[in-house]
Amino acid sequence: MQKSGKILVANWKMNPQTVGEAKDIFAPLKKTVVKFDNVNVIVCAPFVFINTLRRMDLAGRIPLGGQDVYFEEYGAFTGEISPTMLKSVGASYVIVGHSERRSLGETDALIALKAGAALKAELRTVLCVGEKERDTHGNYLAVLEDQIKASLQGVQKRFLSNLIVAYEPIWAIGKSAKDAMSPSNIRETAIFIRKILAKLHDSETAFKVPVLYGGSVAGANIGAILKEGEIEGVLVGHQSLMPSQMNEMIKVMNNV
Numbered sequence: 001m002q003k004s005g006k007i008l009v010a011n012w013k014m015n016p017q018t019v020g021e022a023k024d025i026f027a028p029l030k031k032t033v034v035k036f037d038n039v040n041v042i043v044c045a046p047f048v049f050i051n052t053l054r055r056m057d058l059a060g061r062i063p064l065g066g067q068d069v070y071f072e073e074y075g076a077f078t079g080e081i082s083p084t085m086l087k088s089v090g091a092s093y094v095i096v097g098h099s100e101r102r103s104l105g106e107t108d109a110l111i112a113l114k115a116g117a118a119l120k121a122e123l124r125t126v127l128c129v130g131e132k133e134r135d136t137h138g139n140y141l142a143v144l145e146d147q148i149k150a151s152l153q154g155v156q157k158r159f160l161s162n163l164i165v166a167y168e169p170i171w172a173i174g175k176s177a178k179d180a181m182s183p184s185n186i187r188e189t190a191i192f193i194r195k196i197l198a199k200l201h202d203s204e205t206a207f208k209v210p211v212l213y214g215g216s217v218a219g220a221n222i223g224a225i226l227k228e229g230e231i232e233g234v235l236v237g238h239q240s241l242m243p244s245q246m247n248e249m250i251k252v253m254n255n256v
């Protein structure tokens with residue numbers, strides 16, 4: 001159940017290395033989350049850990065998600081995971097189109113199929129978009145527009161109530177807090193993203209889609225990013241593996 005507060009999607013990426021370590025990260029997080037009512041923390045863990053984490057939190061205080069999903073329901077697709085499979089182990093969210101998957105060769109067309117299938121299966125779907133670099137002529141805006149349109153190609157409006165867009169400029173990912181995008185640039189880009197969504201459908205639909213920022217979010221910058229960035233939340237990578245950082249970020253978020 002989505003609460004009214006800000007959203008923090010933890011993207012564990014291909015971490016940690018064992019199920020035991022995954023439990024060690026999740027257990028303190030559970031304790032933190034129950035203390036703060038005004039935050040929505042979601043953990044997108046490697047597929048193989050999802051069921052174990054769900055069993056540690058049967059009440060579902062921390063919704064879980066996958067980091068990718070395939071667009072077919074079942075069949076001869078070795079190594080792939082379907083939306084129904086994800087749901088059956090306790091996931092209610094999924095990330096699609098992360099830049100690290102795009103760099104492995106995923107195209108906008110494939111991502112649109114994945115987003116469509118996930119949304120149809122009623123998974124809350126976090127679509128990641130973001131430019132590789134910011135040029136001084138503003139070409140990155142066109143890049144972003146094309147990426148959003150192509151990654152949502154064929155997705156029907158009625159499914160957009162479960163869509164979340166995560167804006168993650170690639171150049172800001174995996175660094176330290178000072179290298180994140182400035183809150184004012186985040187605000188401007190989020191407005192631009194909403195305009196594109198409004199062009200695709202209508203402004204009422206567009207303004208219901210939460211927009212998140214991702215890229216070197218940490219305890220030191222999350223407050224300014226959420227307040228001045230005027231966004232609904234954040235997608236946090238490497239810092240989300242550290243219980244003390246999560247504790248700090250959640251505490252700040254709760255008061256934004």
Ligand code: PGA
Nearest residue numbers: 173174215216236237238
């Ligand atoms: P980061 O990663 O927080 O480590 O920059 C964000 C992401 O790639 O989702």
